[in-house]
Amino acid sequence: MTYAADGLAALEAQLQQDLEYLELPAKSWVPERTQDGAPVRDVVVIGAGMCGLAAVAKLQFTGISNVVAYDAAPAGLEGPWVTFARMETLRSPKSLHGPALGMAQLTFRAWFTAQWGKEAWQELDKIPKAQWMDYLIWYRKVLNLPVRNNVRINNIAFADDLIALDLSGAETGRIYTRRLVLATGRSGLGGFAVPDFLQGISRQFWAHSADDIDFSALKGKRIAVIGAGASSMDNAATALEHGAGAVDLLIRRKQMPRINKMTGIGSQGVVHGMHHLPDAWKWKFVDYTATTQTPPPRSSTLRVSRHANARFLLDCGINAVKEEADGLLIETTQGPFCYDFLIAATGFSNDFHGRPEFAAIAPHIRSWRDGRYQPEMGAPRPGLLEAPDLGPAFEFRELTPGACPLLAHIHCFNDAAMLTHGKVSGDIPAVSAGAERLVRGITASLFAEDVEQHYANLQAFDTPELQGDEWVDSTPLLNQENAQ
Structure with missing residues (x-):
């Protein structure tokens, strides 16, 4: 390509001209605040x-200008795209407008x-994952x-x-x-x-698929990968491409999804209508898609199967894993297998009780x-039961009303919001x-919170x-004419 x-x-x-024509960003409107002599962020x-x-x-x-984003990763390494996402391309169609916020440019x-x-x-055909990261870097710039x-949030607390933070x-x-x-992305x-x-x-013998894995150290080794999803295929393929001796995909299902x-069924109806459905319908949609499962992309699956030393072991549930001196003995429904290393995809x-930075809010x-x-919604699937119950702007709701009122000022704009809001975050x-829904809610709540100040500004x-000097008052002349 040239x-x-x-x-x-x-x-x-052209983008800058479009922003100017649309008066974006809008003028700042949120009153400034300080705490202990330091400025307070709006968001x-x-x-x-x-x-x-x-x-x-x-x-x-939207004119909420006093905002900042913090990320623990170095610049250019935010999100999964060039870290633990090990696919070659995105699975999404290249034409999707993504985070463009309605702006073609x-x-x-x-x-x-x-x-x-x-x-x-x-x-x-498909967007290379590193190129998508390059686009996001440009978007930010x-x-x-x-x-x-390179900034980490260690604790969330409340003050007045x-x-x-x-x-x-x-x-x-x-x-x-x-x-x-x-x-906070997929990890929610x-x-x-x-x-x-x-x-x-x-951990010497296993890693999660989102870990920073040294695949070069797996050269010549016997590797097991759990699952049949996209990350399973991507990690198995990466291991094979780095010279793994053999890779088995241990797949519990009898058939590949x-x-x-x-x-x-993707449509604007799903995007904008899902979060308005009754809870029973939300559960039904998400539970059904979890039951049927999302298949891995065809290209990712072929990336594995083209290797002669790869095996797809179906109807292979794991009963137990035993650590031995030089590896793992995995007892499965297909019998015992020995491996040097296992990747758990x-x-x-959504169990936020295990995150120390959320310790102050997790109980609420x-x-x-x-x-x-x-119960009448269907089987009590654990992954759905632990999903947070969110308000219309992704805000958390209190377990005990009144115990932690400021919880409503924290918004869960990540994968954990899917059951309440659909796949918009x-x-x-x-x-x-999703960003539009989130910001509409934040905007409304900030304006309502400062309503007295806004009314005072109106009066002032x-x-x-x-x-x-634009007119002449004709009333005296009219009165004089009437008196005659």
């Missing part, structure tokens, strides 16, 4: 991956075409988004009517904010989902288990709609539009 830097410059100029976003960037951009567009397609042209766009890297890394100390957005509020049979097994059900958990967070789920297709505003 690269055209001037094309990108032209796109950026802090934890996470500067795709969802975090979309949230910050929408906040600024902010789409991946505009960014790509400006540099490599329309013909290259037509030839592009062209919108001049306030992101601070504010949220206090304790930081470490490139920025340290305590800061205050009025609203907090958790844009918990972290890795680890099966019981791996509890107590030395083949149909991506939610893709088949077992997803993530209401989940679907706490009354929203009813984790995946590419509907992230703009005294810039006249009329100077008094």
